[in-house]
Amino acid sequence: MPGLDVPSTYQRAWFGNDVVAGVVLATLLVPQGMAYAELAGLPTITGLYTTILCLFAYAVFGPSRILVLGPDSALGPMIAATVLPLVASGGDPQKAVALASLLALMVGLFMVLASVAKLGFIADLISKPTMLGYMNGLAITILVGQLPKLFGFKVSSGSFIGDLVAFIGGVAGGETVVAAAAVGLAGILLILALERWLPKVPAVLVMVVLAIVAATIFDLAARGVSLVGELPRGFPPFTIPKVEITDIPLMFVGALGIALVSLTDTISNSASFAARSGQEVSSNQEMIGIGAANLAAGFFQGFPVSTSGSRTAVAERSGSKSQLTGVTGAVLVLLMLVLLPGLFRNLPQPALAAVVITASLSLADIPATVHLWRQSKSEVSLSLAAFLGVAFLGVLPGIGIAVGLSILNIFRRAWWPYETVIGRVPGEEGFHDVNFHPDAKHLPGLVIYRWDAPVFFANVKPFRDNIRQLARAEPKPRWILLAAEPITDVDTTAADVLIDLDRELNAQGTSLVFAELKHRVRAKIELYGLKQEIDPHHFYPTIDAAVEAYVAQTGAQWSAGEVAGD
Known part of the structure; x- marks a missing residue:
């Protein structure tokens, strides 16, 4: 009182x-x-x-x-x-x-x-x-x-x-x-x-x-x-x-x-x-x-x-x-x-x-x-x-x-969140949304994809379908790199779908790779057994680290004038 x-x-x-x-x-x-x-x-x-x-x-x-x-x-x-x-x-x-x-x-x-x-x-x-x-x-x-x-x-x-x-x-x-x-x-x-x-x-x-x-x-x-x-x-x-x-x-x-x-x-x-x-x-x-x-x-x-x-x-x-x-x-x-x-x-x-x-x-x-x-x-x-x-x-x-x-x-925003492909922009640090930077550059065979929401039972199918569509592009990508920092949660339904998606992409010659997973989300993924199914080398602390690993494995190069760190 x-x-x-x-x-x-x-x-x-x-x-x-x-x-x-x-x-x-x-x-x-x-x-x-x-x-x-x-x-x-x-x-x-x-x-x-x-x-x-x-x-x-x-x-x-x-x-x-x-x-x-x-x-x-x-x-x-x-x-x-x-x-x-x-x-x-x-x-x-x-x-x-x-x-x-x-x-x-x-x-x-x-x-x-x-x-x-x-x-x-x-x-x-x-x-x-x-x-x-x-x-x-x-x-x-x-x-x-x-x-x-x-x-x-x-x-x-x-x-x-x-x-x-x-x-x-x-x-x-x-x-x-x-x-x-x-x-x-x-x-x-x-x-x-x-x-x-x-x-x-x-x-x-x-x-x-x-x-x-x-x-x-x-x-x-x-x-x-x-x-x-x-x-x-x-x-x-x-x-x-x-x-x-x-x-x-x-x-x-x-x-x-x-x-x-x-x-x-x-x-x-x-x-x-x-x-x-x-x-x-x-x-x-x-x-x-x-x-x-x-x-x-x-x-x-x-x-x-x-x-x-x-x-x-x-x-x-x-x-x-x-x-x-x-x-x-x-x-x-x-x-x-x-x-x-x-x-x-x-x-x-x-x-x-x-x-x-x-x-x-x-x-x-x-x-x-x-x-x-x-x-x-x-x-x-x-x-x-x-x-x-x-x-x-x-x-x-x-x-x-x-x-x-x-x-x-609320459900609409979580069900159909903003998603985009990101790339390098000449003269700017980091990686940027291609919807706002159409001139963004990409490494041959590498698609960097960002999903701005948790991945859970209600939206994991649109998430999977978007990645499938990226995998069907020509020329076929060797890596689909998921910029996972905006993903704040993954539930068991989403984990099962990700395992199936990884197997499906591997059969097509494309690897699903993760960068910037939050510690809490990574702990959940390990608990769900996702790291046992997906190649443990496909998890990177940053996007830059993942891109450097891709360049080292494939020998891919940025186009002329596009130097790392520009």
Whole structure:
């Protein structure tokens, strides 16, 4: 519990900064907590319960001095996709809350178990291109899903295409509430303008206050605009969520996806903000912190949480020095529920939609996608596939596609690694790739081949086929010299294939020769019996040593002007 060590290391000079930052943070926590609860298909009050508990828990168990946790725009659609299909037809808020709370408990348990097993590396399963595509897909899904609320009416399709079609149909059918659309669109423009030109001003708070004022002065409720209404007073009791056993399997799948996204987001944000403050944090301790935050929320009618980069940035800009900032924010939210539950009674629902939509815009990263296009067309295709998976198949299938594509990309790189022939380049030391140096020189009868990956069961056949193709070249090579330094491993399947390949090449009058084998790989080869099958004189410490041996045996010479060491 890193938080228990804070009192002994806390500096008095931090106190004022932490309290001020906590007050500023609280103004953001309330509207975002309410908005993200609705995004998850839950009552707005649950967003505030979640905010309070997760901040208290992370302050005790989290390693970061500044990280702010809470309801998250990226998790909202995943929670809704898991919970809403299990809720009874017509909607049952109590069952939805129970399911969401159980989901938080499951996510928290996954996080703690993953930390005990030291599985922080799991966050690396989603590559940057696929995560980029996933977030872009999530952004457009959230945006389209909030448009009906922004325009003052409801749809219930449950899919991106369905929501888009229903929204267009609703607008075309005259369902738009003009006052609601005016409040929502004005809210979006105001938030974006303030964030762009006055970044130090709490844009969301300003918009929320003005929306409440407008609703009160112009009696927007009478004009058809839905309002939040008075929140329940007080704080919920400790609650063990009760759900049907048949709901558990889908909850399990949803919890895994949420845990993976939350883990990835938390570790990346933690590392980023820690680097800026000169602090080092442990990924496994971060999992304990985020796990404890989810467990605390789950036992008090909350839902899964993650790190918020935007709220953490607000805290940092406001002078936050420790987790006292988050605790201050949580206490202020709690006091609001106990003393002023009607404070946001006149907040228009379109204003909450504006908060969610502007948050979704921050999830999308079009410049990064364009930059990726310029860097690698193949990785853009992975990003696009993840984007389409989220947009057209749904949020949970989308995260499955993102993870699957990332893992397949790992296998693709190992299965079809880069391979090339290398040769001498006039005036340069060593041996170089012929793809980049077409003028590279070769000794007659000698082919130097490089394979940039381990050789194992999944890729040994392409490896063998490439060498066979080199052996069929005319004039027929006497040696195929494998520049083996990039080969970091060889398994038993590959060893058997290499033995057969050596026999096959010997029968054709070509020798398979190895240079620069790593000590570990060479030890494995000896263990597998490869050195007993392949001529022990066909193993050389360096490529130069192998080339000198070839020249000595064959009398081959470099072309004119090509002298060793040039």
